[in-house]
Amino acid sequence: MIGRVQSPRIIRIGGGVHAETAEVLSQLGLSRPLVVTDTNLVKLGHVAKVTDVLDRAGIEWGLFDGVVEDPTDTCVDEGLAVLRKGLEGGAYDCIIGLGGGSPMDTAKAISFLSVNPGHVRDYKAPAQIDACGLPIILIPTTGGTGSELTRWCVITDTVRTEKYNLSGLACVATAALIDWTFTITKPWRITADTAVDSLTHAIEAYVSRKAFAYTDAFALSAMPLIAANVRAACEDPENGPAREALMLAAAQAGMAFSNASVALVHGMSRPIGAHFHVAHGLSNAMLLPAVTAFSVAEAPKRYGDCARVMNWASESDSDETACAKLVEGLRQLNSDLQVPSPTAIGHERAKAAGLWPLMAEQALASGSPQNNPRIPTAEEIVALYGEIW
Ligand SMILES: NC(=O)c1ccc[n+]([C@@H]2O[C@H](COP(=O)([O-])OP(=O)(O)OC[C@H]3O[C@@H](n4cnc5c(N)ncnc54)[C@H](O)[C@@H]3O)[C@@H](O)[C@H]2O)c1
Numbered sequence: 093m094i095g096r097v098q099s100p101r102i103i104r105i106g107g108g109v110h111a112e113t114a115e116v117l118s119q120l121g122l123s124r125p126l127v128v129t130d131t132n133l134v135k136l137g138h139v140a141k142v143t144d145v146l147d148r149a150g151i152e153w154g155l156f157d158g159v160v161e162d163p164t165d166t167c168v169d170e171g172l173a174v175l176r177k178g179l180e181g182g183a184y185d186c187i188i189g190l191g192g193g194s195p196m197d198t199a200k201a202i203s204f205l206s207v208n209p210g211h212v213r214d215y216k217a218p219a220q221i222d223a224c225g226l227p228i229i230l231i232p233t234t235g236g237t238g239s240e241l242t243r244w245c246v247i248t249d250t251v252r253t254e255k256y257n258l259s260g261l262a263c264v265a266t267a268a269l270i271d272w273t274f275t276i277t278k279p280w281r282i283t284a285d286t287a288v289d290s291l292t293h294a295i296e297a298y299v300s301r302k303a304f305a306y307t308d309a310f311a312l313s314a315m316p317l318i319a320a321n322v323r324a325a326c327e328d329p330e331n332g333p334a335r336e337a338l339m340l341a342a343a344q345a346g347m348a349f350s351n352a353s354v355a356l357v358h359g360m361s362r363p364i365g366a367h368f369h370v371a372h373g374l375s376n377a378m379l380l381p382a383v384t385a386f387s388v389a390e391a392p393k394r395y396g397d398c399a400r401v402m403n404w405a406s407e408s409d410s411d412e413t414a415c416a417k418l419v420e421g422l423r424q425l426n427s428d429l430q431v432p433s434p435t436a437i438g439h440e441r442a443k444a445a446g447l448w449p450l451m452a453e454q455a456l457a458s459g460s461p462q463n464n465p466r467i468p469t470a471e472e473i474v475a476l477y478g479e480i481w
């Protein structure tokens with residue numbers, strides 16, 4: 093089997109590394125960034141931490157802080173207009189995406205749309221977007237999505253109510269600066285959800301039909317870091333070692349799934365985000381135990397390894413026992429992280445059920461379920477939605 097890997101040219105990881113932003117720009121010969129972020133991060137002072145570094149280096153920068161959660165095509169268009177206006181005067185030569193997956197993915201979409209004509213939906217996966225726009229420098233603040241290292245970009249289509257993947261070289265950052273110190277301001281819920289997103293990336297990359305030895309190493313390293321630290325980080329936001337471990341795990345899980353792909357949980361999670369605006373990590377968490385229980389019999393050794401590496405099962409357990417412990421461990425994690433059902437947060441079962449066939453169709457069209465050890469039919473996906481609702 094041939095493994096194919098795409099990743100940023102520069103990766104710097106560690107507490108305080110955002111202070112090297114100007115140095116990285118200089119190494120790349122860049123000097124005029126447009127900073128893409130959201131207003132919450134402006135209020136929290138995270139944007140100023142980076143722009144102060146730029147100011148001190150005498151680098152002029154522009155700002156687009158209009159990113160919304162689960163970024164939409166319209167939000168991308170607004171950012172693109174800001175970029176184009178600046179480009180007329182030669183203002184920008186690169187884009188800094190600062191924030192969670194939403195600002196980082198918006199930065200990617202703005203970059204590739206600056207050189208590829210049409211609407212963002214014209215490029216949805218499996219198309220490969222290889223014509224690169226302005227260089228992208230990514231600085232994650234949630235430590236969940238791993239988007240800083242991935243070749244993926246996720247945008248919501250407001251006309252078709254669909255959340256889709258975009259992929260290709262144009263969605264790979266030129267540089268990533270991964271600084272866990274941003275994450276200590278994450279509240280309990282966002283800490284829990286983003287950590288489960290990373291855990292889902294690691295598990296799905298490991299069981300994916302596209303997994304290979306290189307991606308396995310990242311996935312197997314990420315899982316125990318998340319399992320051992322997520323509760324501690326939720327309980328004590330200023331727990332530096334736990335925050336650092338989760339940020340590293342998010343990056344490793346990102347590297348794993350970027351190149352091995354995600355599977356059924358993500359396939360089913362995106363339609364929940366598009367139709368019900370449930371946070372990405374939370375919709376993954378709602379699905380993870382049920383989808384794992386549905387899938388384990390097709391890859392018992394792989395799922396068993398997940399339980400063993402997280403210390404949820406022992407080396408002497410059979411694969412069958414380890415798989416059962418994995419499902420139980422994921423259920424316990426959801427209980428500890430207070431993951432609600434969709435109904436509990438106001439999405440009535442009777443109303444939602446009418447959308448499940450469309451959501452199943454959208455999930456299958458994304459290609460992710462086809463990487464799952466057990467490939468579901470549309471009817472089985474509908475049944476799984478019914479189970480978690
Ligand atoms: N491109 C990829 O490879 C990839 C992978 C997984 C998910 N995604 C996508 O990423 C998006 C979700 O990203 P996300 O989960 O990182 O959340 P997000 O970027 O949507 O942010 C969620 C909230 O957290 C806040 N926030 C961010 N950093 C914070 C901090 N340090 N302290 C306090 N608050 C903070 C934001 O302001 C926002 O209100 C979804 O659209 C998802 O589909 C992309």
Ligand SMILES: [Fe+2]
Nearest residue numbers: 237289293372
């Ligand atoms: Fe994800």
